[in-house]
Amino acid sequence: MSAAAITDEIAGIALRRHGGRGWWILFAMSLALTVMLAGGIVVLLVRGVGIWGIDMPVAWSFAITNYVWWIGIGMAGTFISAALHLTRQGWRSALSRHAEAMTLCALAVSGLFPVLHLGRPWFAYWIMPYPDKMGLWPQWRSALTWDFFAIGTYVVVSALYFYVGQLPDLAAVRDRATTRGRQVFYALLALGWRGEAADWRRHATLTRLLAALAVPLVFSVHSMVALDFSEGLLPGWHSTIFPPFFVAGALFSGIAMVILLSLAMRRAYGLGRYITDVHLDKLAKLMLAAGCVVTYGYAAEVFTAYYGGDPFETAVIAHRLHGAYAWTFWSTVALNSVAIQALWWPAARRNRLVLVLVSAGVLAGMWLERFMLIVTSLYRDYLPSSWGMFYPTLWDIVFLLGSIGLFGLLFLLFVRWLPVLAIAELRRTEALR
Amino acid sequence: MTVYGRLLQMRDEASLVEAVGYLREMGYSRMETFAPWALEGLEPPRTGRRIAPSMLIAGLFGGVGTLVLQQVSAHAYPIDAGGRPLASWPAFVPAALEVAILFAVIAGVFAFFAGSRPALYRPEFNVEWFDEASRDGFLLLIRADDPYWDEHRSTHDAERLHPLRHAEVPA
Numbered sequence: 001m002s003a004a005a006i007t008d009e010i011a012g013i014a015l016r017r018h019g020g021r022g023w024w025i026l027f028a029m030s031l032a033l034t035v036m037l038a039g040g041i042v043v044l045l046v047r048g049v050g051i052w053g054i055d056m057p058v059a060w061s062f063a064i065t066n067y068v069w070w071i072g073i074g075m076a077g078t079f080i081s082a083a084l085h086l087t088r089q090g091w092r093s094a095l096s097r098h099a100e101a102m103t104l105c106a107l108a109v110s111g112l113f114p115v116l117h118l119g120r121p122w123f124a125y126w127i128m129p130y131p132d133k134m135g136l137w138p139q140w141r142s143a144l145t146w147d148f149f150a151i152g153t154y155v156v157v158s159a160l161y162f163y164v165g166q167l168p169d170l171a172a173v174r175d176r177a178t179t180r181g182r183q184v185f186y187a188l189l190a191l192g193w194r195g196e197a198a199d200w201r202r203h204a205t206l207t208r209l210l211a212a213l214a215v216p217l218v219f220s221v222h223s224m225v226a227l228d229f230s231e232g233l234l235p236g237w238h239s240t241i242f243p244p245f246f247v248a249g250a251l252f253s254g255i256a257m258v259i260l261l262s263l264a265m266r267r268a269y270g271l272g273r274y275i276t277d278v279h280l281d282k283l284a285k286l287m288l289a290a291g292c293v294v295t296y297g298y299a300a301e302v303f304t305a306y307y308g309g310d311p312f313e314t315a316v317i318a319h320r321l322h323g324a325y326a327w328t329f330w331s332t333v334a335l336n337s338v339a340i341q342a343l344w345w346p347a348a349r350r351n352r353l354v355l356v357l358v359s360a361g362v363l364a365g366m367w368l369e370r371f372m373l374i375v376t377s378l379y380r381d382y383l384p385s386s387w388g389m390f391y392p393t394l395w396d397i398v399f400l401l402g403s404i405g406l407f408g409l410l411f412l413l414f415v416r417w418l419p420v421l422a423i424a425e426l427r428r429t430e431a432l433r
Numbered sequence: 434m435t436v437y438g439r440l441l442q443m444r445d446e447a448s449l450v451e452a453v454g455y456l457r458e459m460g461y462s463r464m465e466t467f468a469p470w471a472l473e474g475l476e477p478p479r480t481g482r483r484i485a486p487s488m489l490i491a492g493l494f495g496g497v498g499t500l501v502l503q504q505v506s507a508h509a510y511p512i513d514a515g516g517r518p519l520a521s522w523p524a525f526v527p528a529a530l531e532v533a534i535l536f537a538v539i540a541g542v543f544a545f546f547a548g549s550r551p552a553l554y555r556p557e558f559n560v561e562w563f564d565e566a567s568r569d570g571f572l573l574l575i576r577a578d579d580p581y582w583d584e585h586r587s588t589h590d591a592e593r594l595h596p597l598r599h600a601e602v603p604a
Binding site for chain 1: 553563
């Protein structure tokens with residue numbers, strides 16, 4: 001394909017006059033779920049976190065699971081974009097833009113949950129260090145404070161990386177726009193990008209440096225999320241393997257989401273020439289690799305518990321494997337460790353149905369894994385008198401489905417208004433060929 | 434009507450690079466090139482060299498500043514958790530690391546925009562086919578503020594480069 005054809009096609013997707021029926025149907029569904037989430041938030045603010053099924057001893061459940069799940073999904077976008085940029089993998093051009101958009105949407109959803117979970121969300125800003133009249137400062141040794149800095153930085157950095165990276169593409173859409181309103185809209189976003197030689201040079205320098213900072217940031221952010229757990233002294237959480245284990249799990253679920261979104265976009269907009277079977281094959285290999293690390297994490301947790309011989313650690317593992325929530329553990333293993341083994345076969349990696357099923361399974365499996373890790377460590381306390389069960393309420397389901405709706409809504413807005421693929425990079429890859 | 438310069442559309446990447454070299458030899462120094470992707474060897478030397486140092490400085494400032502803030506606040510609002518020292522340096526690293534990255538990235542983006550000076554209006558946008566630069570056009574602008582600029586000679590020089598088309602850019 002010529003550079004002109006690539007530009008016209010991708011810019012044309014952003015500039016279509018109508019979104020298409022499929023887009024509107026999905027948009028309506030996502031909007032409905034988002035409205036439901038907004039309703040849930042209002043009820044939560046009025047009545048408190050008691051509307052969820054959480055209680056002592058299981059005081060963390062769906063909200064924290066959703067938070068870790070979404071932020072995990074958000075990890076893969078920046079990783080795919082930045083790490084493959086640094087390693088000069090030309091094939092990333094077809095995936096980087098929507099993977100980055102997915103990161104931003106997932107982060108926006110994720111950030112809601114820890115705030116809503118506070119009980120008094122209107123005091124969320126207390127975690128920030130600021131000079132106040134009470135002379136109050138955050139507890140710097142707490143992983144929750146680290147989390148605030150990690151997520152805050154990650155949101156800002158991934159938004160800037162996403163925006164700066166697509167300046168040339170926004171200019172391409174601006175130059176193709178025919179109506180006045182759209183010309184102004186994209187001109188404001190493109191900030192007068194002209195493709196000047198010095199600007200290209202600065203742009204290359206900046207994106208390379210941002211990528212170099214984004215990769216360690218990705219790893220640090222999800223490590224902080226893991227430290228929320230391993231800093232606690234609970235058996236099953238207090239483990240040094242948690243940070244790498246969580247990072248691998250985050251990339252695992254994020255790549256699964258990238259595969260699903262790539263397949264959906266490829267079908268909806270006929271992008272088969274850009275997002276080819278080779279791309280999906282490589283993503284599937286990455287997912288398989290991450291899945292193997294995650295599986296190693298499961299094995300290591302069980303092994304160290306028994307090898308360490310601590311009776312409480314062993315008891316938690318026994319409860320995970322055989323207790324009331326054993327079904328979550330075995331479903332996790334089935335979805336995250338067993339099902340992905342199909343991807344060793346090249347034919348499976350090129351089969352769309354298999355990819356959809358395995359990726360959707362991984363997403364479900366990673367949600368269940370976080371739920372299992374959180375709840376099984378909490379529902380059996382040290383003393384049997386403090387044992388208890390967790391049962392989700394309708395509101396738990398509302399917040400889970402609503403978060404999926406909000407993610408869908410944000411992503412649909414992205415595919416409707418912004419260039420869905422990295423036009424400039426695809427052009428360049430094509431020219432270098 | 435004043436003139437901002439003359440815009441030429443060259444046939445391809447190679448002819449644009451060649452034309453720039455040719456004009457430089459002739460004595461022109463204020464030229465701009467617009468292309469759909471980065472072309473090697475066209476940018477003025479030392480472009481974008483402020484980005485990395487500003488990121489380093491801002492990153493260090495953010496990181497060290499956060500360490501100092503934590504140290505100061507740990508004494509201003511002492512939290513005694515099991516008799517641990519107030520200056521818990523290992524625990525101060527995570528926030529400092531994140532703020533260092535945050536400041537470095539923000540500084541990098543500012544340095545980038547400071548260098549490229551974004552503007553919503555540029556005189557060359559007045560040329561109808563300027564939008565080719567964001568598609569597959571290789572454009573060259575000879576600016577009228579070039580000391581070697583002379584309206585008639587420059588038009589003649591432009592024609593000698595055999596561009597696909599060329600046009601005057603009104604100021």
